[in-house]
Amino acid sequence: MSALLELEHLSVTFETPQGPVHAVQDVSLTIEGGSIVGLVGESGCGKSTLGRAILRLLPENATVAGSVRFAGRDVLALSPKEIRDLRGRNLAMIFQDPMTRLNPLMRIRDHFIETIRAHNPAVKSGQALERAKKVLADVRVPSDRLGMYPHELSGGMRQRVMIALCLLFKPALLIADEPTTALDVILEAQILQLLQSIMHEYSMSVLLITHNLGLVAEFSDRVAVMYAGRIAEEGATPPLFREPRHPYTQGLLRSVIDLETTSLYSVPGEPPSLLGETAGCPFYPRCDKRMAVCETVYPEPRLVGEDHRKVACHLY
């Protein structure tokens, strides 16, 4: 398998009135074709920014450094026309809150017709609707929903519609930014199972951005744990969950409810502010294994152990 998406030393900085905010710093990550990669971290750690940077959906006050290569193409160097063509066709994205992601003034059918025509203006609306019906069937949405307006659908239905809109052109990679956070637990399982089965059907890779460790453990092939804009640890899912190496990952895994002891651990302290320059390891103030070197020198990620896990920690 070849690398579908390669991020190299990707950094995103937002210019704000308070100063530059380093939302993503020096992230290198590879997604192979046909795999699900989970990107986990606390709120505000930069994981959604990372997802948007790949599609170049960031606001104007963001500067992106490093490189994003998608199927061999340098995404950051594409013209506006080329990136627009890539979006929705080869690279698709679904978002956290399906309730607000569809245009309230447009019928569902018009969302489909618009998206198909955006990439293929020659298609007649009748043909477009036929195609819409096919993908809707794949995400188990009855085709009578096409005539409805977004507010007439439930949250789960809307997320399925959003997924169907992404599937129209069989994209190679789907970025799913907290796709189930706004849904209840039963819907969450349904949507993720749907994503999993569709992924195989459409031979599509998924970057699953979430704060939910359980989802990642269950659905992803590889995991990247993000902390304060950087990747702390990255590797294949089973060994990483079995034997977490980075103290932050260890803390995260301990903070999942343990039903046997009924105690709930939480990583002490707060994530650092991403405003301004920082030296040393960002996890240093909260780390229970910190050393003198951690305060001043950032630990460059290195490959550790037999499973070739990348860990950014001075312990290794």
Add this chain to the structure above:
Amino acid sequence: MPGSTASLRAYVITRVILMVPMLVLLLTFTFIILRVAPGDPVSTIYGERGNPQVIDRIKTELGLYDPLYVQFFRYLRDVFTGNMGTSILTQRPVIDEITSRMPATIELTFSSMLVASVLGIGLGTFAGTRRDRLPDFATRLYGALAYNIPIFWFGLILKLIFAVWLGWLPVSGRFSPRLSPPPTVTGLYTIDSLLAGNLPAFVDAVAHLVLPSLTLGIVLSGFFVRITRVNVIHAMGSDYVEAARARGIPERSVFFRHGLKNALVPVITTMGLTFALLFSGAILTETVFSFEGMGRFVFLAISYRDYPAIQGAVVYYGILMVVISLGIDILNAFVDPRIRY
């Protein structure tokens, strides 16, 4: 919206029926406020040196000495039998005074609304899509200035520049005395002249409308600039706009179909509310440009405490406001599928 036409009809009928209690309330308040306010029509018209016996006699004839409730119910009974009374000042039936003047005011307010919405929505969109940059600051400054400019002063300045100095437009009035007005169909000179196929009359009517509607329209556009700008910024930053971009929708469609269309829904709603503002602004504008509409009539009626005239005017404004806001509601229901009645 095929399924909802019936419910929309029910809504319209309900609103029309609700107009009756609303008008009764409106009349009651106007009646009370007028009687509480100092002065009465007869003394005001005759002035301080008027013969007290004559004033007394006329006041008795007009029934102004009767108990208030008697006057009130007599008036209500008249109104509901279609008799709005006679203007004390002009001695003509109030209904005639109003129907002969209302078209001028309608012509003025609607053309002002056109100016205000084209300018306001255009500039507001321009500013909203260039947030915090120089064009945005300039447009916001325009908005603040326009909205706070006194209508009286602004009308006079426009008149001075374009009518007096440059001589491009007529100084005042609704129509040139050298032309004969078109036969009355709607009472609106612009529409009647078009109906009659009389192009010179149409051009003349429009030329007379330009300065008054620019005066009123520019002042009101300041309000529209602000509300459009905010809504455009809000809509362009919305989740569905980002999602549309993520699907590769061209930026033009993102802007018009997703951004602007959604931004205009609240703007349309406010447009309805602003008509009330327009009617009061029209009184000043009509006075500046000697534009013979309701404004000057109301101004004189209030000055002379012409009770029947004021009450009649209030009823007409009330009905007009209900009709306009009903129109806005219907328009909104067609634009926004979430609005159902």
